[in-house]
Amino acid sequence: MNTRHYDVVVLGRSLGSLLVAALLARRQVRVLLVGQKQRPLVYQVEDHVMARKSLSFTAGNTPAFRRILQELAQSQRFQQMAKQPSIHYAYLDPERRLHRAAKAEEYRAELEREAPESRAAIEDFLRTISEANQTIDEIFDKTAVWPPGTLWERLETTPLEKKFPFNPLVENHVSLFRNFPDDSSLASLVELLTSFSSYLGSVDDMSELSIARLLGLWERGPLHLHRGLLDIDEFLLEKIRANGGICELDSSATALHLNRGRLVGIQLDGEDTLTGASSIVTDSTGESLAALSGGAGISRKAREEWPHLSSAGRRYVMTVVVNRHGLPTPLPRESFLTSPEPSLPSVHLQRFDGKIRSSGSPEGELETEQNDRTTLVAEVILQDESPFQLENAREALLETLTYYLPFLQEHLLALDSPYDGRPAWLWRENTAGRRQKIELERIHVGNWGGNIEEMEPLLQVEPLSYQGLAGEPLRGPIQGTYLVGPSVLPALGQEGLALAAWGVARILTQKDGSRQKLRRQLWRRIET
Numbered sequence: 001m002n003t004r005h006y007d008v009v010v011l012g013r014s015l016g017s018l019l020v021a022a023l024l025a026r027r028q029v030r031v032l033l034v035g036q037k038q039r040p041l042v043y044q045v046e047d048h049v050m051a052r053k054s055l056s057f058t059a060g061n062t063p064a065f066r067r068i069l070q071e072l073a074q075s076q077r078f079q080q081m082a083k084q085p086s087i088h089y090a091y092l093d094p095e096r097r098l099h100r101a102a103k104a105e106e107y108r109a110e111l112e113r114e115a116p117e118s119r120a121a122i123e124d125f126l127r128t129i130s131e132a133n134q135t136i137d138e139i140f141d142k143t144a145v146w147p148p149g150t151l152w153e154r155l156e157t158t159p160l161e162k163k164f165p166f167n168p169l170v171e172n173h174v175s176l177f178r179n180f181p182d183d184s185s186l187a188s189l190v191e192l193l194t195s196f197s198s199y200l201g202s203v204d205d206m207s208e209l210s211i212a213r214l215l216g217l218w219e220r221g222p223l224h225l226h227r228g229l230l231d232i233d234e235f236l237l238e239k240i241r242a243n244g245g246i247c248e249l250d251s252s253a254t255a256l257h258l259n260r261g262r263l264v265g266i267q268l269d270g271e272d273t274l275t276g277a278s279s280i281v282t283d284s285t286g287e288s289l290a291a292l293s294g295g296a297g298i299s300r301k302a303r304e305e306w307p308h309l310s311s312a313g314r315r316y317v318m319t320v321v322v323n324r325h326g327l328p329t330p331l332p333r334e335s336f337l338t339s340p341e342p343s344l345p346s347v348h349l350q351r352f353d354g355k356i357r358s359s360g361s362p363e364g365e366l367e368t369e370q371n372d373r374t375t376l377v378a379e380v381i382l383q384d385e386s387p388f389q390l391e392n393a394r395e396a397l398l399e400t401l402t403y404y405l406p407f408l409q410e411h412l413l414a415l416d417s418p419y420d421g422r423p424a425w426l427w428r429e430n431t432a433g434r435r436q437k438i439e440l441e442r443i444h445v446g447n448w449g450g451n452i453e454e455m456e457p458l459l460q461v462e463p464l465s466y467q468g469l470a471g472e473p474l475r476g477p478i479q480g481t482y483l484v485g486p487s488v489l490p491a492l493g494q495e496g497l498a499l500a501a502w503g504v505a506r507i508l509t510q511k512d513g514s515r516q517k518l519r520r521q522l523w524r525r526i527e528t
Contacts, residue, residue, distance in 0.1 A: 005276030055228030121181030133216030201312020207468025326411025
């Protein structure tokens, strides 16, 4: 028996789920967001707030995200929240220290100092990236469905696909790397920027188009928010609730219910009655939907043609809280540190100046005033063939950090990762005034579930479609189900999530197209 019914139930609380739920709620669709018991982005160790994931937000300057902001009537507010950085990122290897400055003349001076022999070739390569991304912007600015699934969607996107740069199917195809400079540091930078931005596990699996797009987003610079992706998370949850959506972040769907192959609802954990739903959207995979239905309702086409997904690595994230006097002042918000030796990992590092404190919720809050505490969020990729594995990832990552930040060890305040099951490390002064390392067992760590948490997987998709951009289709293997997770457009990173969210929202509301168009025109005039 149904006690309540929703037009759409969205499973998961990742970026893709939040975006599609916000869009549908804005379009006056009855939406229930079920968190699937996914943990929030941060957790607490005493008075320190630690990150579970990288908090970088690279999709802020993409056409899909801007279009979503316009429909939510939040463009002006978001401009107040975010700012363009003066330094897009820093690249450090044993021989070079390079800051990607926003101003062209400053960056040219950096290249002249660090790579005078390759400066002209690097500038030519970056010019190619910029021109390609202007074309990609024009394509993704169209309100098409990516990746297309129906005949009409393919008819809409086929003319656009032919305009993609670096298309090997087009005559006189020009390669992205045709004039790539013979510079190992630049090759390493390209690999780091793309591998940490994509949801694919190997750069070798990425097409030139996806590499160009990911590099282009970093060249523009990721938008800086006070708390990065944490601000986006709270911003979207606020808009879902403000437009009538229901958010049950601690709930979890345990089963999909079908009647003669037709979706009728979901079973929520701890509830005896069925929650009715006309459609289900998830940020997980098609396989997860099949598991929820017990294998029932899977279409014949899905059984025969569904892409095969496997894990090709995982993201290990560690948070380090440090006295800011132990860090060089020029270290920007985003940095990429190459492996100083083969046994150590390369690191994507984020810097947040200002004390992170608890705000009475699991998400935490970053104070805007300056103080002596800085939080570093360090991310590495663990693969089967990596010389460092989970049991020693913490030490290996810390060794890479101290190689580039030699005074870090003397100013450590706290260090932890939720993925290795080891105690949190805290540093305090003893009665003699000496710094002493203390291990805090996991049972005493706040917002903890008692088990080792699973790392975010990186995917291998066979086959990739649409010039290496797409994996699973937007429409799930069961009629009435849809996907907005990393498996849909894994090669585009966060932009892929925004494109998938827009596509699913369009599919679910296309029958009411004329009313939706009138609403959007009104909302763009009046921002709330």
